[in-house]
Amino acid sequence: xxxxxxxxxxxxxxxxxxxxxxxxxxxxxxxxxxxxxxxxxxxxxxxxxxxxxxxxxxxxxxxxxxxxxxxxxxxxxxxxxxxxxxxxxxxxxxxxxxxxxxxxxxxxxxxxxxxxxxxxxxxxxxxxxxxxxxxxxxxxxxxxxxxxxxxxxxxxxxxxxxxxxxxxxxxxxxxxxxxxxxxxxxxxxxxxxxxxxxxxxxxxxxxxxxxxxxx
Amino acid sequence: xxxxxxxxxxxxxxxxxxxxxxxxxxxxxxxxxxxxxxxxxxxxxxxxxxxxxxxxxxxxxxxxxxxxxxxxxxxxxxxxxxxxxxxxxxxxxxxxxxxxxxxxxxxxxxxxxxxxxxxxxxxxxxxxxxxxxxxxxxxxxxxxxxxxxxxxxxxxxxxxxxxxxxxxxxxxxxxxxxxxxxxxxxxxxxxxxxxxxxxxxxxxxxxxxxxxxxxxxxxxxxxxxxxxxxxxxxxxxxxxxxxxxxxxxxxxxxxxxxxxxx
Numbered sequence: 001x002x003x004x005x006x007x008x009x010x011x012x013x014x015x016x017x018x019x020x021x022x023x024x025x026x027x028x029x030x031x032x033x034x035x036x037x038x039x040x041x042x043x044x045x046x047x048x049x050x051x052x053x054x055x056x057x058x059x060x061x062x063x064x065x066x067x068x069x070x071x072x073x074x075x076x077x078x079x080x081x082x083x084x085x086x087x088x089x090x091x092x093x094x095x096x097x098x099x100x101x102x103x104x105x106x107x108x109x110x111x112x113x114x115x116x117x118x119x120x121x122x123x124x125x126x127x128x129x130x131x132x133x134x135x136x137x138x139x140x141x142x143x144x145x146x147x148x149x150x151x152x153x154x155x156x157x158x159x160x161x162x163x164x165x166x167x168x169x170x171x172x173x174x175x176x177x178x179x180x181x182x183x184x185x186x187x188x189x190x191x192x193x194x195x196x197x198x199x200x201x202x203x204x205x206x207x208x209x210x211x212x213x214x215x
Numbered sequence: 216x217x218x219x220x221x222x223x224x225x226x227x228x229x230x231x232x233x234x235x236x237x238x239x240x241x242x243x244x245x246x247x248x249x250x251x252x253x254x255x256x257x258x259x260x261x262x263x264x265x266x267x268x269x270x271x272x273x274x275x276x277x278x279x280x281x282x283x284x285x286x287x288x289x290x291x292x293x294x295x296x297x298x299x300x301x302x303x304x305x306x307x308x309x310x311x312x313x314x315x316x317x318x319x320x321x322x323x324x325x326x327x328x329x330x331x332x333x334x335x336x337x338x339x340x341x342x343x344x345x346x347x348x349x350x351x352x353x354x355x356x357x358x359x360x361x362x363x364x365x366x367x368x369x370x371x372x373x374x375x376x377x378x379x380x381x382x383x384x385x386x387x388x389x390x391x392x393x394x395x396x397x398x399x400x401x402x403x404x405x406x407x408x409x410x411x412x413x414x415x416x417x418x419x420x421x422x423x424x425x426x427x428x429x430x431x432x433x434x435x436x437x438x439x440x441x442x443x444x445x446x447x448x449x450x451x452x453x454x455x456x457x458x459x460x461x462x463x464x465x466x467x468x469x470x471x472x473x474x475x476x477x
Contacts, residue, residue, distance in 0.1 A: 089351075103365060110358060111372050116351050119359055121339070129344050136348040145306045146313065146353030155450065156459040158405045165400040178455040185451050188426035210400075211423040213393060 012043070012052045017138055019130070020052040030061075033127025038134050048079050049088070051130065053137055057087040059130060067098040067105065074108065081113050089133065091126050094119035163187065168206040173199055177207075187211075243268050243374040244384040245282050246410060248275035255279075255290060261367030268371060271388035273409060278312060280370055281410050283377030283384060284438040285317040290366060294326045299342040309355065314406040317440055320356040320373060324366050382438070384410060386417040397422050404450055414438045426451050 014020050023044045025031045031040060049058035060080060066073045080088040090109050094102050102119065109117045120126040141147050162184065163174040180198050181187040188211045195204035247259055249272050262268045275281065280288040289312065295301045312319050350357055358373075360366040377383055390398060394416050401412035418436035419425040428436070434444035 099361075102359075103361075103368075106358060107372060110356065111376055116357070118347060118357075121337075125339050128339070128341070129347075132341070132344040132348045133351075136345075136352050141352075144349050144352050146309055146349055146355060148310070154459070154461070155405075155453050156455060156457075157461060158403065158450075159453065159455050160460065162400065162403040165396075165403050167396055175457065175460065179457055182455040183452050185426045188423045210396060211426070212421055214420045 012046070012055055012058075014052050014054050015039075015041075017134065019134060020046070022046040022050045025050065028123060030123035030127050030130075033124050034131060037131050048076050048083075049086075053089075053130075053134055056085060057089065057137065059089050059091055059133075061126065062090060062092045062105070064093040064095050064098045067092070067101040077109060077113060077115065081115060088115050090115055090117040091129065092117060092119050093122065093126075095121060159184070166207055166210050168199075168203040173203065243371070243378055244388070245270050245280055245370060245374055246275060246384065246388060247272050248277065248279050249273065250277070251279055251290070255363055255366070257363035258290070258367045258370070261364050262370060265364075266367065266371040268374065273388055275409050277308065278315070278409065281384070281408065282320075282370060282374040283318075283380075283382045284410055284414065285382050285440075286320060286373065286377055287312050287316040287318075287408070288320045288322060288370060288373060290322050290324055292326050293323055293337065296323055296346060297338070297340050297343045299340070302342060302346065305346070309350075313353075315408040315411075317443075318356070320358060321350060322358045322360050322366050322369055324360045325362060327362065386413055388413065390416065401425075404447060406446065411437050411439055411443075 012020055018039045018041055019034065020041045020043055021031060023042050023046075026042050034040060046052070048060070050061040051059040053059065058080065060073075060076060062073050077088065077090065080086050092098075092102065092105055106117060109115045118129060120129060136144070159178060160171070160174045163169055163177055164171060169177065176198050177187060177195075180194075181190050187207075190208070192201075192204050192208045195207055198204075199207070245262060245268055247262075247270055251259060252272065259270060259272070262270045278287045279290045282288055289308065291305070295305070309319065309321075347357060358369050360369055374383070398412055398416050400422060401407060401415045402409065404412075415425060415437045419428070425433070425436075428448075430441065430444040430448045433439070433447050434441050437444065437447070439447070
């Protein structure tokens with residue numbers, strides 16, 4: 001069987017930093033916009049996808065005409081979604097003519113199929129976006145600000161702030177209580193008598209009520 | 216006969232101007248940040264009147280919309296996304312949401328056009344494209360909206376999808392005073408969302424019960440992932456060390472010690 005099966009969703013080899021493009025895009029404005037910035041490899045028989053960014057992610061391009069004509073494009077999306085090993089990124093031409101169809105497409109692709117979708121105004125915008133997508137895929141994940149490791153928070157300060165939320169406890173009593181009962185759990189289990197060693201009778205009562213009262 | 220009768224009752228139900236809430240409990244609930252009253256009033260009123268959702272305005276502290284136990288939605292104007300100047304602020308905001316929520320969705324909303332204003336032409340920037348691709352790379356969903364009404368529609372759809380996945384919001388947002396005290400306490404736990412704190416308020420019989428729960432129990436009651444539950448568990452069991460407290464607070468305490476000694 002051919003490397004690219006008739007469904008066009010078989011594994012496609014994409015060298016790093018390259019894009020495998022469907023033959024039909026040869027000479028288009030979109031391809032021209034990308035040339036010089038990324039290397040394009042044209043291949044035939046990519047029935048479902050328009051571009052492959054890697055062997056696991058591909059781009060489906062929906063033109064203004066596709067949107068206006070009807071729901072034909074949906075089959076293509078579903079085929080890629082069901083392939084299992086491919087992440088499909090949908091790029092839609094959102095123009096004055098096709099704008100009215102956009103909400104329905106977005107609901108179908110993003111909310112029903114759970115795929116990623118971007119609107120563009122024309123092929124030139126699409127070429128810039130695709131280049132950006134290639135750059136995102138080839139760079140270190142840690143360069144993505146949304147994938148950075150969380151920094152450690154100072155728990156002592158937040159513990160004091162948590163204890164201050166107990167009625168009757170302010171910024172003076174909170175550290176005193178934590179010195180005697182060093183975890184929230186131990187503080188929650190303290191009896192009124194134990195609490196009275198740190199705070200006065202009425203506040204001790206208040207703290208005990210706060211923890212034990214059923215709500 | 217029975218048939219026309221059921222027909223007429225259907226008609227009556229349809230004829231209501233205000234959409235009738237489906238059975239209580241099945242009705243989708245969305246929490247809205249009180250700051251959205253100024254910037255997204257039309258979103259809120261559309262949610263209520265057009266879609267008939269239960270909308271609760273709460274002090275969410277910068278989380279625009281909470282549509283389920285695990286998902287937050289950030290509403291962002293297109294012009295802000297295009298502008299390189301507000302990029303860092305946006306990144307910080309998303310990072311903050313990432314510490315609290317399992318799933319994040321950004322709705323990019325087109326700015327309202329003023330009559331005769333042609334200066335605000337949409338010009339796609341590299342900054343915009345790089346933000347979009349970075350968001351997608353981190354698994355954050357993006358939706359595009361043409362205005363506040365469409366944003367409301369998208370919020371409704373998101374909350375329905377989440378509800379179908381059994382993570383819908385099913386606790387009342389209105390609290391009695393004693394629950395309010397507990398809510399403030401839970402909210403002070405680092406990286407906890409408003410809906411998680413609300414779930415804890417309603418599903419733990421007392422704060423003491425919560426403080427003595429296992430990670431499994433926390434996960435079930437607070438409706439959070441196992442990982443998040445373990446984070447909360449570690450916080451509850453974290454041993455306080457006075458030496459680690461920032462010095463200004465320590466000095467406050469010393470002063471107060473001196474006062475009480477006098």
